[in-house]
Amino acid sequence: MSGVPQKRSLLVADSQLTKRNAAESRFKIYGLAAIGAGLFFLVVLLSQIVMNGAPAFFQTQITVPLTLDPAAVAKAEKSMMKTAGYRGMLEEALWNEVERGGIETQLKSPKELREMISAGAPGNLREFALADEGNQGTEVRYTFAASSRVDGYLKGRVTREGSKDDKGIRPEHFDLIDALVAVGVVETRFNLTFITGSDASDVRPEQSGMGQSMLGSLAMMFVVLGVCLPISVAAAIYLEEFAPKNRFTDFIEINISNLAAVPSIVFGILALAAFIQFGGGKLEIEALRASAPLVGGLALSLMTLPTIIIATRAALKAVPLSIREAALGVGASRMQSVLHHVLPLAMPGILTGTIIGLAAALGETAPLLLIGMVAFVQTDIASIGDFFTAPNVGMPAQIYIWAQRADGAWYERAWGGIILLLVFLVAMNAIAIFLRRRFERRW
Amino acid sequence: MFDAKISETTVTQNDIKIAARKVQVYYGEAHAIKDVSVDILDKTVTAFIGPSGCGKSTFLRCINRMNDTIPICRVEGDILLDGEDIYDKRVDPVNLRARVGMVFQKPNPFPKSIYDNVAYGPRIHGLARTKADLDEIVERALRRGAIWEEVKDRLHQPGTGLSGGQQQRLCIARAVATEPEVLLMDEPCSALDPIATAQVEELIDELRQSYSVVIVTHSMQQAARVSQKTAFFHLGNLVEYGDTEQIFTNPVDPRTESYITGRIG
Ligand SMILES: Nc1ncnc2c1ncn2[C@@H]1O[C@H](COP(=O)(O)OP(=O)(O)O)[C@@H](O)[C@H]1O
Numbered sequence: 156m157s158g159v160p161q162k163r164s165l166l167v168a169d170s171q172l173t174k175r176n177a178a179e180s181r182f183k184i185y186g187l188a189a190i191g192a193g194l195f196f197l198v199v200l201l202s203q204i205v206m207n208g209a210p211a212f213f214q215t216q217i218t219v220p221l222t223l224d225p226a227a228v229a230k231a232e233k234s235m236m237k238t239a240g241y242r243g244m245l246e247e248a249l250w251n252e253v254e255r256g257g258i259e260t261q262l263k264s265p266k267e268l269r270e271m272i273s274a275g276a277p278g279n280l281r282e283f284a285l286a287d288e289g290n291q292g293t294e295v296r297y298t299f300a301a302s303s304r305v306d307g308y309l310k311g312r313v314t315r316e317g318s319k320d321d322k323g324i325r326p327e328h329f330d331l332i333d334a335l336v337a338v339g340v341v342e343t344r345f346n347l348t349f350i351t352g353s354d355a356s357d358v359r360p361e362q363s364g365m366g367q368s369m370l371g372s373l374a375m376m377f378v379v380l381g382v383c384l385p386i387s388v389a390a391a392i393y394l395e396e397f398a399p400k401n402r403f404t405d406f407i408e409i410n411i412s413n414l415a416a417v418p419s420i421v422f423g424i425l426a427l428a429a430f431i432q433f434g435g436g437k438l439e440i441e442a443l444r445a446s447a448p449l450v451g452g453l454a455l456s457l458m459t460l461p462t463i464i465i466a467t468r469a470a471l472k473a474v475p476l477s478i479r480e481a482a483l484g485v486g487a488s489r490m491q492s493v494l495h496h497v498l499p500l501a502m503p504g505i506l507t508g509t510i511i512g513l514a515a516a517l518g519e520t521a522p523l524l525l526i527g528m529v530a531f532v533q534t535d536i537a538s539i540g541d542f543f544t545a546p547n548v549g550m551p552a553q554i555y556i557w558a559q560r561a562d563g564a565w566y567e568r569a570w571g572g573i574i575l576l577l578v579f580l581v582a583m584n585a586i587a588i589f590l591r592r593r594f595e596r597r598w
Numbered sequence: 599m600f601d602a603k604i605s606e607t608t609v610t611q612n613d614i615k616i617a618a619r620k621v622q623v624y625y626g627e628a629h630a631i632k633d634v635s636v637d638i639l640d641k642t643v644t645a646f647i648g649p650s651g652c653g654k655s656t657f658l659r660c661i662n663r664m665n666d667t668i669p670i671c672r673v674e675g676d677i678l679l680d681g682e683d684i685y686d687k688r689v690d691p692v693n694l695r696a697r698v699g700m701v702f703q704k705p706n707p708f709p710k711s712i713y714d715n716v717a718y719g720p721r722i723h724g725l726a727r728t729k730a731d732l733d734e735i736v737e738r739a740l741r742r743g744a745i746w747e748e749v750k751d752r753l754h755q756p757g758t759g760l761s762g763g764q765q766q767r768l769c770i771a772r773a774v775a776t777e778p779e780v781l782l783m784d785e786p787c788s789a790l791d792p793i794a795t796a797q798v799e800e801l802i803d804e805l806r807q808s809y810s811v812v813i814v815t816h817s818m819q820q821a822a823r824v825s826q827k828t829a830f831f832h833l834g835n836l837v838e839y840g841d842t843e844q845i846f847t848n849p850v851d852p853r854t855e856s857y858i859t860g861r862i863g
């Protein structure tokens with residue numbers, strides 16, 4: 156019969172269905188391809204960072220028996236360039252070791268070993284000598300840093316080929332290094348200085364470290380957290396729960412969204428004008444001076460505030476209306492409904508937003524350039540006050556400084572700094588996840 | 599035509615608990631409640647029935663000023679609770695809501711323990727001086743909510759972990775814990791299965807001993823089962839108000855009759 160639709164078998168796919176299924180599988184393939192591409196770039200990026208940055212965490216060290224002659228120490232202390240005498244002692248000790256081991260070398264005098272010793276090593280020896288009288292007069296096994304050329308040679312960064320025109324280091328040196336490595340006098344060890352140290356002058360990358368800038372970043376994070384969290388949560392609660400809907404609040408709302416899109420360097424120049432020139436200069440507030448993490452933190456706070464306000468409002472909005480009604484229904488005031496019920500439920504979202512804001516602030520360099528947090532900094536942190544006000548740099552600024560320097564050793568350290576920056580970020584995210592869990596456990 | 603059991607209307611002439619006079623409600627320009635006057639009696643269950651969107655919830659929410667939270671909502675006219683105007687400037691809605699409790703359409707327990715759900719109201723109103731006092735209040739409220747036996751061994755587990763019907767009875771317990779005088783219920787059974795509905799209806803009948811109960815329902819059977827007074831709303835007007843028995847057996851207004859016989863709705 157023509158009027159009755161024909162019964163179709165479930166086992167036979169019709170053309171429309173085939174088309175639909177094809178479209179679906181095509182879509183799945185696009186999605187997989189997108190994820191695949193993302194993963195590929197992530198892997199490339201991470202392996203690049205690790206490959207380039209990992210060597211910064213290792214440093215070539217030289218270990219030799221050394222006897223500090225009190226007379227020599229006294230003589231060195233009398234001269235103008237105090238460390239010069241100590242450098243002589245190191246050269247002497249290494250030379251003795253070469254001779255004692257019967258290692259053949261074309262080099263003729265201890266002086267020629269100078270290129271192999273870190274420029275910072277004599278200073279360290281001096282500290283060691285003066286730290287304790289007992290260190291003088293007896294033989295100790297003393298370990299000091301090799302120069303960045305030696306370090307680079309063992310890491311493959313410096314080659315014999317590439318050093319042909321190098322005035323300092325010569326093939327004879329490379330031969331000697333190979334021989335010393337064979338007998339274990341020269342070896343590569345974990346470089347704690349890179350994590351704990353501060354910046355060092357151009358010629359001694361082996362003495363530099365990210366420690367100082369990590370403290371700077373940490374101080375700024377505390378300032379940002381302390382300033383932003385209370386202000387933005389208060390602002391968001393007011394706007395979301397209490398503010399009347401009128402032109403004025405609309406205007407504020409639009410401006411907050413706009414502020415979140417302002418380039419960070421604008422906040423940098425604002426901080427320069429408001430905090431350093433006005434606060435520190437005109438009002439003579441001692442703590443507000445150029446290069447201080449306090450000022451850096453305030454500058455970063457300016458750019459982080461809108462981010463956290465927006466995230467907090469979204470978190471508050473996500474709390475269902477029924478919870479507010481339940482609270483009001485049993486006679487809670489608006490304030491009580493917000494503080495007892497809405498805010499705790501919004502807390503995980505607020506924390507996530509805060510950490511995202513902090514992470515963005517941590518990686519920010521532009522505002523720091525303007526308030527002088529890119530200087531060469533070797534401060535020692537002695538007190539909490541220093542922690543916030545002594546001149547310092549942030550981690551990205553430190554990386555930026557190093558990346559500008561010529562020697563390949565600095566390039567390696569810039570990559571290493573990036574590893575530490577990422578570790579810092581991951582640690583912050585871990586804290587965020589931990590806090591989220593804590594708050595969510597209260598259902 | 600209508601075969602549900604109609605509750606025995608023991609209409610001993612109770613006192614008037616809530617008196618509404620010429621109440622108008624606007625949402626912006628929209629006129630949602632038009633000139634409604636009604637007397638709601640003490641210790642009586644009053645049902646609001648009517649087609650969807652006719653303003654039942656809106657009028658109910660006027661009685662505890664829940665509409666205050668909607669910025670575009672405007673209420674005119676007088677609503678008196680025991681002779682006092684609840685829209686008077688001197689009235690704090692917080693005090694009002696402690697005396698006029700509310701149960702919502704969707705069960706909405708706080709994401710806290712069963713105990714804390716019930717204890718929250720008494721705590722913020724300072725009804726208990728000691729922990730023992732509070733324990734007693736919580737137990738009494740849960741018993742009134744007819745849920746004590748089911749939860750007494752897990753008072754400190756989350757209220758959100760209960761079944762829908764249990765959650766709604768928990769919400770009723772939470773509402774009665776502050777010792778209100780009036781209990782407003784907005785379609786309290788619409789999210790519940792028939793068994794849970796029967797339990798809640800039984801509970802409502804018991805609550806009538808102590809409170810004036812106002813219940814919005816879209817189920818005429820339910821209105822007939824639980825209420826003594828019924829108000830029929832249509833397009834924002836209060837069309838007819840009277841004894842439940844009379845409304846269901848002998849409606850005066852043709853619109854009421856059409857609705858009850860299923861011609862509008
Ligand atoms: N928050 C609101 N904003 C604007 N209009 C509303 C709001 N709540 C309800 N209304 C309108 O008021 C009228 C009555 O709604 P409601 O009281 O919820 O009806 P019912 O509970 O009887 O179904 C409807 O036309 C509805 O669209």
Ligand SMILES: [Mg+2]
Nearest residue numbers: 654655656784
């Ligand atoms: Mg409704």
